[in-house]
Amino acid sequence: MKPIVCSVQVDAPAPGLHDNTADLDRLQQVLTQALDDGRSIGIPYPCMTAVARNFRAAKFAGWALLNNLEQGWELVDFFEESPPVIAAMALDLGTTHLEATLLNLHNGEILSQGNLENAQIAYGADILSRIHHATTKRRQQKPLAADFKDPGLDELQGVIITAINDLTILLAGQAEVSPKEIRALSVSGNTTMAHLFLGLDPYHICREPYIPLFNRAQSIRGEQLQLVISPMAPVWIMPSVGSYFGGDLISGILASGMAHSEETRMLIDVGTNAEVVLGNSEWLIACAGAAGPALEGGVAKMGMRAGPGAIEFVSIDPDTYELEYRTIGDVAPKGICGSGLIDLVAALYLTRMIDIRGKFRDPDTEQDPLRAAFMREHLVRRDDGLCFVLTGISATGLEAEVVLAQIDLDAMIRSKAAMYAILTTLMNQVGLEFSDLKEIVVAGAFGRHINPQNAMTLGMLPDLPISVYRAIGNSSLHGAEQVLLDDDARQECEKIVSSITYLELNVNQEFMIRFSGARFIPHTDPSLFPSIPQFSSMEE
Amino acid sequence: MKPIVCSVQVDAPAPGLHDNTADLDRLQQVLTQALDDGRSIGIPYPCMTAVARNFRAAKFAGWALLNNLEQGWELVDFFEESPPVIAAMALDLGTTHLEATLLNLHNGEILSQGNLENAQIAYGADILSRIHHATTKRRQQKPLAADFKDPGLDELQGVIITAINDLTILLAGQAEVSPKEIRALSVSGNTTMAHLFLGLDPYHICREPYIPLFNRAQSIRGEQLQLVISPMAPVWIMPSVGSYFGGDLISGILASGMAHSEETRMLIDVGTNAEVVLGNSEWLIACAGAAGPALEGGVAKMGMRAGPGAIEFVSIDPDTYELEYRTIGDVAPKGICGSGLIDLVAALYLTRMIDIRGKFRDPDTEQDPLRAAFMREHLVRRDDGLCFVLTGISATGLEAEVVLAQIDLDAMIRSKAAMYAILTTLMNQVGLEFSDLKEIVVAGAFGRHINPQNAMTLGMLPDLPISVYRAIGNSSLHGAEQVLLDDDARQECEKIVSSITYLELNVNQEFMIRFSGARFIPHTDPSLFPSIPQFSSMEE
Incomplete structure (x- = not known):
């Protein structure tokens, strides 16, 4: 492990008339011996005064604090006693949320964790509206003056820096360290967020040919x-x-481990877009597509991000029609998140309340008495047609009514079809079968809560042994943690960036064909899903 | 020539849908090809915004401005047109004076030059009193608080930074560039001045065992x-x-060229101390001794530094006893500088007005009528004994009386003896004869004005062909100019520092013996000065 900041013990000979080496030269000499790696x-x-003073006060023996940078070592502090904690913060700089971990670089121990809404949301929920806000004045000024600085960009940078500082102070407080004792920060975010964080002009990001600064x-x-962390951090x-194709995805690839293994893996990260990467230590191919909205609270009327009050689990017993659900935090339901939606639609399919096209069946024509009773209870006809009432407003005074309308179902079917089309197009690109995959790593809140069996039932994910699927949580954050802890991880990021190929789906004919084929449950070609119960249209 | 800042022409392909490399990546890629040296x-x-904007405005073709640093290249600016001037300032940060050159790094052309008194003089004329001032509070506080900053040190740093900025603005104005367009600064000064310039604690410099920070x-x-120069400079x-043994002397060694030649050279730099270095590309040995004061205006009553009004040249015709002198700037005389003093004392010796011990001969016992007349005119008896009146207050109403007293003569003899003893001790240390020297390089104002023949007559410098002596002026400044213009010079400084040996004369018995032997004109051993007229004591 080669952390980004480390302490190194030294014990230098005391100066004298016959050894009048300067204080800092003396320290550099013993450090050169101790590190013994030929790097400068x-x-x-700004560190010279404190380092020299502390070194002398410690009688020329103690612990040097060093930044391990690409261009060499950097001596930033000196302690008489070994510092018990070298704190560093990993930050997932998301468009909607910031999530951070405070680590002890000595041993990788997690000192504290936390998250905060991205305060930039006040200036626009999505990336495009933020770029718009950041470049308001710029759009009126061409050519730009040499010293031009867009006040909108300044504002967005200020807001995100303040939010990061707030989160830093929170985490530092929990860990009982001073913010100034946080010796490094790693930041993983999409390309626009990285630009806004650094106050760099994002104007061309969203304009053809889409060039970041x-x-x-x-x-x-x-x-x-x-930042409120150490000035030298x-x-x-x-x-x-x-x-x-931002740093958050590079971070996810790093966290998945796929880039340093000979075996081929797939990484699926569902956010606003579904981002999918396939590869191994030899090659990596990635693509992104709009498969996410229905799964991230963006489409379904009662949809919401995975968070307290979100229904994250639903089941309907196919024999007894007993309905169960569970919310995150076990509180009253406020809505339904991606995993709950997948569970619900899979259950509706397995209990045959929707057909293979994802359309509600008519409760009035139902033959099975038990199912008919259940349908009468939950399927109600409203202005926009049939809809499934998962929780009624009457259940408790506090609960919201959580309802799935046909329009939501349709969006869900499109999302799942897009997802499967992305995966198959990508596999076909490299001439591999799903069965060649060692692992499918599912990242993000989606990955943490999803039941892969239900996603397979819907034909969203390929029909594979359940053990092939692995959830890794916030992979963007985990990657950011890894780069703090190990220089090899930082170098692996460079390798990932240089070896990855990007497959553009927006102009891909094959994707469109595959998308159409995937708009049935589980698929128009049932042989692709041998373990999933198939109900022919004829039968219904 | 590899200057510390240079411009490099690039012409990058324009971005497009099939080449969506980020702007700065694109620029780094073409620069990597153009530089082709494998360095990062x-x-x-702070430069990212301006570089990216200018690169785009120039349609991806133009001139990149790069800092050539030890750890690699640093891209700091971009221009559409080739910048005609890349200005950089070399500074000799002397204890009493600052002297600076503004150079064009394209071709080494001197844009402007100037000097200024070191404003720190108000806080003490010498290094020791400045260290005292800089560490006033520090001396009362032990142990030092972690955030201790001595207000005296702050004050001295502030004063020198202001003076440097004043000089910068002066030179920039003369060269018609903006101070912000000065892209680099090199600073050559003694160790204490370097500490005060950087605001680093000089406390231990003057305390045994004399350790700089x-x-x-x-x-x-x-x-x-x-500084008012470019923030990124x-x-x-x-x-x-x-x-x-400060950076000013390292700079002088660099400027002398002695460290990259197989032939052995000697460098003599007379300031408050006489600093002498001997060596070649294989080895370097240095020492310093108190030979300077009499030669730098420090001792002789009418002595002064070489500057306007200083008598820098004196001659007395040994046949006609015609006296001539010349002042720097051809203005009325205010005093006499080192070279004038050497001329005068050599002339007094050659006209036999002083004996071989440097004592005035009694004008009343003089036999030669011409000489007796001249002596009666110029040698007057005052409270402190005989003294030589070089210029009388009566000559013009404006002129000061410039007088050499016996006490001044004695100091001069001690100085010249110390100088010769330093040189011979150093030569003996390495087992070489003066005749082995390719060159004796004489630096500083002293070197610029001195007549080596007269210094040889006095036995101050060894009796060698006059062509062996070379004056190089302000070698500290010239070295500072060289490091701006060529990376090899910067590397040579490191080599000089690591290869130099320092000979301590204060505890050297041999030096004391040689000093005694050199207290006659030209020497107790006349065979050492075969070309110099010898007058035995017997003869007089």
């Missing part, structure tokens, strides 16, 4: 961004590949 | 020191060897 050891100017930022320090930004 | 190219965070400072930028500090 610099001392940033940067993909890779180097040697940034806490003080340059007005390296701020490590996850490199991105392009405007629509 | 970083972009400092640093000898080598890296990667400092204009903005970190509140590298500030390159000449490395020092120890508390009493």
Whole structure:
């Protein structure tokens, strides 16, 4: 493990008339011996006074604190006693949420964790409206003056820096360290968020040919961004590949481990888009598509992100028609998140309340008395047609009514079809079968709560042994944690960026054909899903 | 020539849907090809916006401005047109004076030059009193608080930074560039001045065992020191060897060229101390001794530094006894500088008005009528004995009386003896004869004005063909100019620092013996000075 900041013990000979080496030269000499890796050891100017003073006060023996940077070592502090904690913060800089971990770089121990809404939401819920806000003045000024700075960009940067500082103070408080003792920060976010965080012009990101200002930022320090962490703390930004392939996905690939294994894996990360990566240590191919909205609270009327009050689990017993559900945090339901929706639609299919096209069947024509009773109770006819009432407003005074309308069902079918089409198009691109995959890693809140069996039932995910699926949670955050803890991880990010191929689906004919084929449950070609119960249209 | 900042022409392909590399990545890629040296190219965070904007405005073709740093290239600006001037400032940070050159790094052309008194003089004329001032509070506080900053040190740093900024603005104005367009600064000064410039505690410099805080400072930028030059300008500090062997002398060694030649040379730099270095590309040995004061205006009553009004040349015709002198700037005389003093004392010796011990002969016992007349005119008896009146207050109403008293003569003899003893001790240390020297390089104002023949007559410098002597002026400044213009010079400084040996004369018995032997004109052993007229004591 080669963390981004580490302490190194030294014991230098005391100076004398016959050894009048300067204090800092003396320290650099013993450190060169101790590190023994041939890399340069610099001392940033602002650190010279404190390092020299502490080194002398400690009688030339103690622990040096070093930044491990790409260009070499950097000596930033000195302690008489070994520091018990070297704190560093990993940050997932999401469009809607910030999530962070405070780590002890000595041993990888998690000191505290937390999250916060991205305060930029007040300026626009999505990336496009934020770019719009950040470039208001810019759009009126061409050519740009040499010293032009868009006040909108300044504002968005200020808001996100303040939010990060708030989260930092929260996490530092929980861990009982001072914010100034946080010695490094890693940031994983999409390309636009990275630009807004650094106050760099995002204007061309959303304009053909979609060129970011940067993909890779180097040697940034806490003080340059007005962060409350140590002024000398390296701020490590996850490199991105392009405007629509951000550092958050690179971070996810890193966290999945797929890029350092000979066996081929697939990573699925569902956010606003579904981002899918396929590959191994030899090659990586990625694509993204609009499969997410229905699964991330964006489409279904009662849909919501996975959070307290979201129905994340639903089951209907196919024999007794007993309905069960569970909310995150076990509180009264406020809506339904992606995993709950998948569970619900799979259950509706397995209990044959919807047909293979995802349409509600007519309760009035139902033959089975038990099912007919259940349908009469839950399927109600409203202005926009039949809809399924999962929880009634009457159940408790506090509960919201959580209802799935036909329009929501249709959106869900499109999402699941898009997802499967993305996966199959990608597999076909490299000439592999799903059975060749060692693992399918499902990231994000979606991955944490989803029941892969139900997603397979819907034909959203391929019909494979359940053990092939692995949920890894917030992979963007986990990748950011890894780069703090190990220099090899930082180098792997560079390797991922340089080896990845991006498959553009918007102009892909094959994708459109596969999408159409996937708009049935589980699929128009049932042989692709041998383990899933098939109900022919004829039978119904 | 590899200057510390240079411009490199690039012409990058325009971005498109099939080449959506980020703007800064695109620029780094073409620069990597253009530079083709395998070194990394970083972009400092504060430069990202301007570089990207200018690169786009120039339609991806133009000139990149790069800092050539030890740890790699640093991309700091971009221009559509080739910048005609890349200005950089070399500074000799002397204890009493600042002297600076503004160079065009394209071709080494001197844009402007100037000097200024070191404003720190108000806080003490010498290094020791400045260290005292800088550490007033520190001396009362032990142990030091972690955030201790001595207000005296702050004050001295502020004063020198202001003076440097004043000089910068002056030179920039003369060269018609903006101070912000000065892209680099090199600083050559003694160890204490370097500490005061950087605001680093000089407390231990003057306390046994005389340990500086640093000898080598890296990667400092204009903005970190509140300099008016470009915020991103590298500030390159000449490395020092120890508390009493500063970067100014390393700079002089560099400027002399002695460290990259197989032939052995000697460098003599007379300031408050006489600093002498001997060596070649294989080895270097240095020492310092108190030979200077009489030669730098420090002792002789009418002595002064070489500057306007200083008598820098004196001759007395040994046949006609015609006296001539010349002042710097051809203005009325205010005093006499080192070279004038050497001329005068050599003339007094050659006209036999002083004996071989440097004592005035009694005019009343003089036999030669011409000489007796001249002596009666110029040698007057005052309270402190005989003295030589070089210019009388009566000559013009404006002129000061410039007089050499016996006490001044005695000091001069001690200085010249010390100088010769230093040179011979050093030569003996390495087992070489003066005739082995390819060149004796004489630096500083002293070297610029001195007549080596007269210095040889006095036995101050060895009796060698006059062509062996070469004056190089302000070698500290010239070295500072060289490091701006060529990376090899910067690397040579490191080599000089690591290869130099320091000979301590204060505890050297041999030096004391040689000093005694050299207290006659030209020497107790006349065979050492075969070309110099010898007058035995017997003869007189």
